[in-house]
Amino acid sequence: MSVTIREADRARDAETVWQILRPAVEAGDTFCADPRGGKAGALAYFWPDTARVWIAEADGVALGCAYLRANQTGNGAHVCNAGYCTSHAAQGRGVARALLEHSLAEARRQGFRAMQYNFVVETNTRAIETWRRAGFDVVGRLPGAFHHPERGYVDALVMYRSLV
Numbered sequence: 001m002s003v004t005i006r007e008a009d010r011a012r013d014a015e016t017v018w019q020i021l022r023p024a025v026e027a028g029d030t031f032c033a034d035p036r037g038g039k040a041g042a043l044a045y046f047w048p049d050t051a052r053v054w055i056a057e058a059d060g061v062a063l064g065c066a067y068l069r070a071n072q073t074g075n076g077a078h079v080c081n082a083g084y085c086t087s088h089a090a091q092g093r094g095v096a097r098a099l100l101e102h103s104l105a106e107a108r109r110q111g112f113r114a115m116q117y118n119f120v121v122e123t124n125t126r127a128i129e130t131w132r133r134a135g136f137d138v139v140g141r142l143p144g145a146f147h148h149p150e151r152g153y154v155d156a157l158v159m160y161r162s163l164v
Contacts (some may be wrong), residue, residue, distance in 0.1 A: 003098045008053040008065065014043060016055060016062045021046055021085050028149045030124050031085075035149075046083060054102060056086075056095050063090035066099040068106055071116050080112040084127075096127070100134055108163050117159040121146045128157065136161040 008017060018039045021031075025042045028035035033045035047053050051069040055062050064086035071081040082103045086095045107115055117136070120128060128138075140158035148154045 003056050003058050003063070003095055005054050005056050005066075005098065005102045008047075008055050010047070010053075013053070013055060014039075014047075017047060017053060017065050018042060020055075020062060020065050020087050023088060024085050030121050030127075032119060032146070046085070052106075054099065054106075056090075056099050056102075058095075061089075063087050063093070064095040064099050066103050068103050068110075070112075071118070078111070078113045080107045080110070080115050081118060082107070082115060083117075091126075096130055097134075100130065104134070104161075104163065113164050114160060114162050116161075117157075119145070120157040120159055121148065122155045122157055123148060123151060128159075131159050131161075134161070 021042045025031055025033045025037070026035050031045065034041050046067055051067040053065055053067045056064040064084065066082060066084045068080055068082045070077040071079045084096050084099050104115065117131065119142070120131070122128070136159040138157050139160045142156040142158070144153035145156040146154050
């Protein structure tokens with residue numbers, strides 16, 4: 001499968017991003033967006049004004065999306081934060097990995113010195129393994145920080161990778 005990644009345009013692509021995000025947000029098991037927040041809540045969480053968003057496509061079908069933004073302002077603005085979501089049809093097809101590689105290259109291009117994931121739900125084992133294989137380390141654990149709809153309170157991980 002050949003995946004292409006293009007930058008999203010808010011006016012043109014908000015609905016596409018929402019359709020990718022919707023199942024994950026409504027399931028409530030990986031993102032902190034309110035599962036009842038609808039399109040507006042999901043997009044406010046995933047695509048704030050400070051973020052750039054990309055869409056992964058194959059054969060004209062949107063399969064995933066990613067955001068990239070500075071993790072902090074001021075003296076912390078050299079570390080970026082990214083997030084990813086793939087459609088159910090894309091799982092296991094390398095789309096998340098392609099988005100990750102794209103975001104790492106884009107982060108370097110923008111001059112970021114590191115990438116940090118602030119809140120990786122420990123039950124999201126596929127994502128954790130993907131990020132570890134890409135050189136991310138778990139640098140922190142937030143005990144019981146995420147209320148999983150089926151498993152109750154589970155830990156969230158902070159993951160970090162240098163880009164220099």
